[in-house]
Amino acid sequence: MWWFKKKEIAAPEPVKPPEKSVMNIKPEAVASVTGKQAREFQQYTPPKGVIPAAIEKAILAMDSTDYTMMNDAYPMGYGTLDSFPGYPYLAAMAQKPEYRKMVGTIAEEMTRKWIKLKTVGDDDKSERVKQLVDALERFQVREKFKEAAEHDGYFGGGQIYIDVLSPKNVSAWTDDTELQSKLFISDKKIPKGSLKGLQVIEPVWTYPGIYNAQNPLSPDFYKPTEWFVMGRTVHASRMIDFVSRQVPDLLKASYNFRGLSLVQMAEPYVNNWLRTRDSVSDMIHSFSIPVLGTDMAQVLMGNGAEQLINRMELFNRTRDNRGVFAKNNAQDNEESVEFVNAPLSGLDVLQAQSQEHMASVSGIPLVKLLGITPNGLNASSDGEIRVFYDYIHSLQQAMFKSPLKRVMDVIQLSEFGDIDPDIYFEFEPLFEMSAKEKADIRKVDADTDAVYITAGALSANEVREKIADDPESPYHSLDLSDGIEIEEGDFDEDEETESEDDPPDKA
Numbered sequence: 001m002w003w004f005k006k007k008e009i010a011a012p013e014p015v016k017p018p019e020k021s022v023m024n025i026k027p028e029a030v031a032s033v034t035g036k037q038a039r040e041f042q043q044y045t046p047p048k049g050v051i052p053a054a055i056e057k058a059i060l061a062m063d064s065t066d067y068t069m070m071n072d073a074y075p076m077g078y079g080t081l082d083s084f085p086g087y088p089y090l091a092a093m094a095q096k097p098e099y100r101k102m103v104g105t106i107a108e109e110m111t112r113k114w115i116k117l118k119t120v121g122d123d124d125k126s127e128r129v130k131q132l133v134d135a136l137e138r139f140q141v142r143e144k145f146k147e148a149a150e151h152d153g154y155f156g157g158g159q160i161y162i163d164v165l166s167p168k169n170v171s172a173w174t175d176d177t178e179l180q181s182k183l184f185i186s187d188k189k190i191p192k193g194s195l196k197g198l199q200v201i202e203p204v205w206t207y208p209g210i211y212n213a214q215n216p217l218s219p220d221f222y223k224p225t226e227w228f229v230m231g232r233t234v235h236a237s238r239m240i241d242f243v244s245r246q247v248p249d250l251l252k253a254s255y256n257f258r259g260l261s262l263v264q265m266a267e268p269y270v271n272n273w274l275r276t277r278d279s280v281s282d283m284i285h286s287f288s289i290p291v292l293g294t295d296m297a298q299v300l301m302g303n304g305a306e307q308l309i310n311r312m313e314l315f316n317r318t319r320d321n322r323g324v325f326a327k328n329n330a331q332d333n334e335e336s337v338e339f340v341n342a343p344l345s346g347l348d349v350l351q352a353q354s355q356e357h358m359a360s361v362s363g364i365p366l367v368k369l370l371g372i373t374p375n376g377l378n379a380s381s382d383g384e385i386r387v388f389y390d391y392i393h394s395l396q397q398a399m400f401k402s403p404l405k406r407v408m409d410v411i412q413l414s415e416f417g418d419i420d421p422d423i424y425f426e427f428e429p430l431f432e433m434s435a436k437e438k439a440d441i442r443k444v445d446a447d448t449d450a451v452y453i454t455a456g457a458l459s460a461n462e463v464r465e466k467i468a469d470d471p472e473s474p475y476h477s478l479d480l481s482d483g484i485e486i487e488e489g490d491f492d493e494d495e496e497t498e499s500e501d502d503p504p505d506k507a
Contacts, residue, residue, distance in 0.1 A: 040071045041083040044256045046207040051228050059228070063253040064213060070250065084255045085264060087155060087204040093263050094154045098270045101369060102362040103153030103262055109392045110400065111146040113428035120422045128416065129423060135411045139198055145400060147200045148242045152399070155203050157258030158242040159227075160403070161234070162410060163196040171196055176232065183237040185409050187417050195414035198407070201239075205230055208257045222249045224257060240403045244395060266361045273354040280347045363391055389430040396427045438472070 043063050051059050093099055117132060119125045136142070144160055151158030163171055166178035173179060183189060208224035215221060227234050245259040352372075359369045365384040366372040373381065404425065412419045433441075449466075452458040468478035 041065075041067050041251070041254050043067065044084060044086075044254055046228075046256070047204065049230055050205060050207045052231050052233075059207070059209065062211070062213070065250060065253050067254070084156075084251075087202075090155050090261060090263055091204075093267070096270070098273065098358060099154070099263050099266065102266060102358070102364065103150055105364055105368060106153060106262070106362070106392070106395070107146050107149035109389075109430065110149050110396055111142050113430055114142050115404070115425040116428055117423060117425050120424070123422070125420070125423065128420065131415060132408070132411065132423065135415050136408075139195070139411065141198065141404075141407055141411075144198045144200050145242075145404070148240075149399070151200070151202055152242050152244050152259070153262040155258060156243070156245065156255060156261035156264070157203050159201045159203060159206060160240040160242075161199040161201055161229075162238050162240065162407075163199055164190055164410070164414075165194040165196060172238070173232065173234075179238070180226065180233050180235055182235050185406070185413070185419075187413055190410055190413040192417045193414060195410055201229065203256060203258050206239075206256075209233060211257070222252055222257075240406060242399055242403065244399045262362060266358060269354075269357045269361050273358055276351055276354040280351050283347065364388060386431055392430060393427060400427075442473070 043060065043065070045060065094103075117129045119129065148158030148160055161173075162183060163173065164183065166172045166175045168175060168178075207228045209226035209228050211222055211224040212218050212220045213222060223236075225236050227236060227239055243259040245261070245265075247255050247260055355370055355372070356366065359366050362369065365381055365388050367381045367384070368388065408423075408425065409419050412423075449458065449463045453460055453463065464478070467473050467475045470476060
């Protein structure tokens with residue numbers, strides 16, 4: 001008998017549980033996918049050649065702003081800071097129609113009706129006023145101010161250079177000594193015929209030369225007394241500044257002593273609008289997605305999918321949409337095609353809200369900015385238009401009044417040799433009444449005049465003179481030298497003009 005020894009089988013080793021993978025994210029990877037960083041405040045450096053090379057370092061050293069402190073402020077609760085983006089960036093943004101529409105509308109409205117020259121006193125100065133109006137047109141003052149207002153909207157500020165002749169009878173910009181001297185408003189400094197014109201200069205070509213940053217009690221505190229214009233030093237009195245949105249003193253050096261531009265203010269709202277517009281357009285274009293059900297067993301097992309791709313490509317070529325989705329339909333052993341539609345309700349509301357946000361930051365009514373009229377019964381935008389015109393009038397007073405007064409003084413010295421203090425200007429009202437509204441007002445005025453004539457408070461001739469002197473009247477400039485004398489009794493409403501008892505010749 002054979003005895004066999006039982007072979008001992010070793011116990012299997014216990015199966016180790018699979019190690020749980022640990023997510024390890026490097027900070028570099030997080031930094032690569034974070035959102036757009038806010039622009040930091042930094043010293044503005046003009047393009048090469050604006051500041052003379054010999055003194056460039058000394059001029060830039062005048063900026064003693066603590067930019068580190070300002071950039072460290074936003075983690076302490078001040079929110080995300082957004083500094084001056086630079087003139088090249090703003091110039092590129094000015095190409096977009098959304099920004100051009102905002103800036104162009106405001107600049108156009110500020111100069112559309114322009115000004116009206118008036119006089120005080122009893123002296124007849126109509127001829128001098130006419131010459132002054134002709135000079136304003138000859139020097140294109142309205143066009144220059146409109147361009148400066150556009151620069152204010154695009155870049156945060158605009159400048160106009162007053163080009164006058166030097167004592168050498170040449171333009172001051174060709175004489176460095178004259179260019180650095182102050183332009184006094186006097187007939188000694190600006191004799192007759194010395195004004196050559198006005199030149200609008202973009203702020204990218206200028207940089208402040210000297211400014212007081214030590215004594216806030218001084219009237220020239222943070223106000224440049226001279227400017228560098230492509231290497232030339234120009235006294236500040238020869239430059240007219242247009243800044244409608246001043247920034248605090250701490251930021252003036254960073255903003256090249258300009259202000260906050262409308263483009264920079266509206267950038268987040270325009271970006272939201274562009275993103276919403278593109279998203280809505282993409283959703284409308286691909287709102288219907290075809291789903292192809294077919295046998296995808298071979299594809300799911302990792303085998304070639306050439307035939308499936310060819311079938312989907314053929315399907316796409318015979319329809320107008322962006323793609324097709326394939327699902328496994330192997331159990332049914334047949335193909336099916338269905339369409340999945342994305343809901344489109346509410347897209348118009350979201351898109352309209354993005355447009356309205358652009359109108360809100362610019363202060364322009366929707367009907368002016370976008371041509372969108374209000375909906376609803378008896379809906380009207382007259383109230384919004386009146387508010388907008390009040391806003392434009394306040395801009396004219398704050399931004400144009402003082403520079404325009406200076407330009408008119410220079411023109412009068414160049415045209416007449418002196419300044420007439422009795423000639424002044426007013427901005428024309430922007431709001432205009434309709435023809436029916438004007439006719440209704442004239443009818444009310446006529447009824448009022450008739451009551452005054454009947455009561456003896458006014459004579460008919462006085463009313464006739466008032467009508468002839470009213471520039472809004474259709475009878476303006478009526479000839480009053482025809483010798484017609486009108487008796488008050490002729491307009492007595494209680495008396496009949498003709499009586500049946502009177503003979504025809506008496507009547």
